């Protein structure tokens with residue numbers, strides 16, 4: 013059964029882990045979150061006591077101001093960051109779409125990037141080849157598929173990434189803001205595909221500042237503020253009623 | 259300790275299951291470097307042969323020592339360039355892979371193997387050049403040459419461990435990228451790559467016996483130059499290789515989850 017369960021998850025970015033020969037230290041912390049400590053021991057508490065549970069079919073929208081911890085939470089869910097505190101239990105095959113510069117090879121063609129992406133997800137060349145035409149068709153990139161990835165516009169890159177990731181049958185799909193780079197017609201298509209995924213008993217977690225996108229895709233909404241869960245509610249457009257924060 | 263070790267083994271076995279990924283990426287790397295050049299990766303061969311040629315031209319001793327010198331330098335440079343390339347690329351490995359490390363959950367050993375494979379493909383071109391020089395320059399093929407092949411294999415086996423150690427060093431201690439770069443540049447003169455040690459006293463004596471690279475060179479070179487099995491050099495190299503693997507496993511097991519936070 014596909015599910016996500018977070019229990020009191022915390023994540024701390026330490027800012028001065030590296031050893032260096034330079035004098036300690038003039039590098040400054042980034043704005044937006046909670047910078048604590050001083051000197052060599054500065055750290056950012058990006059997530060703090062985050063608990064929630066998602067089950068098959070849930071579509072969660074992550075909202076909150078810049079620096080609230082949305083991207084960090086997605087990366088914890090994906091397994092890139094090991095949480096500094098608490099427990100993460102995830103059942104299901106996870107795929108994630110972060111920003112465009114992440115996880116793609118800029119010099120390689122779109123087609124080659126699809127292959128690489130598939131290999132990374134543990135597919136064989138033959139299995140990827142089988143899905144290749146579907147992926148290209150869904151992305152509507154046409155002849156651009158054989159140009160290097162670096163020649164793509166943001167929206168084109170988003171199309172490629174989304175098409176590839178969803179064609180590889182993830183059970184849990186994590187998406188950061190940039191999927192919004194696609195144009196209206198593609199967002200409509202993408203939304204349908206996400207609906208299918210959720211209906212096949214998958215889970216979607218989408219971080220976005222776009223109210224429209226969240227409302228049209230999501231059934232639940234998690235508001236983060238300074239790394240803490242402010243509220244977890246049902247999306248009124250989809251279902252009535254509010255769940256209390258866990 | 260056991261947990262650390264298990265962590266490392268887990269990372270490595272996951273990476274081995276994903277061998278298709280690093281094989282594909284390593285080929286991309288080679289392709290990228292030579293994409294718009296006419297000779298493509300053959301430039302690697304040209305570079306190597308030009309280097310050997312220059313050294314032979316400038317340093318070839320007069321008289322009866324002259325004969326084997328081309329072979330001596332050819333093998334020396336083959337191994338030295340390989341080790342130097344591996345080490346200097348390793349210290350910045352995790353920084354260069356930042357985009358994949360931040361966007362995927364690939365085990366770190368995938369990046370290690372990607373570099374290991376890439377370096378050995380590149381070395382393959384130099385090996386072709388080296389074999390050609392050996393065949394042209396004198397010593398006739400004999401069975402001890404097989405020990406040289408064994409020596410090369412040993413170097414290949416220790417490569418992933420070396421990459422791991424230097425990659426963690428470079429990630430946790432960024433200054434080391436420059437330190438290692440400089441040491442390697444100087445190191446060539448303190449390693450019997452192009453000078454021959456004949457038991458003389460002085461700096462060369464210490465540089466010969468106390469330099470770990472000497473032994474990596476000698477396990478490949480002595481069987482061909484002297485036609486014998488260099489037991490001492492092999493022993494030292496095997497011990498060093500095991501130690502390197504131990505350190506690599508410890509680092510990988512203990513710190514692999516920290517890398518993402520510090521690159």
Ligand SMILES: Nc1ncnc2c1ncn2[C@@H]1O[C@H](COP(=O)(O)OP(=O)(O)OP(=O)(O)O)[C@@H](O)[C@H]1O
Nearest residue numbers: 025042044045056058077078079080081082083084
């Ligand atoms: N690599 C990092 N090193 C140190 N601090 C970081 C790092 N990445 C994020 N942070 C900090 O963690 C906090 C949460 O960042 P995060 O990127 O998760 O925010 P976000 O909600 O995605 O913001 P945005 O809406 O701008 O995308 C911020 O305070 C940020 O400064």
Ligand SMILES: [Mg+2]
Nearest residue numbers: 082083084188
């Ligand atoms: Mg973000």
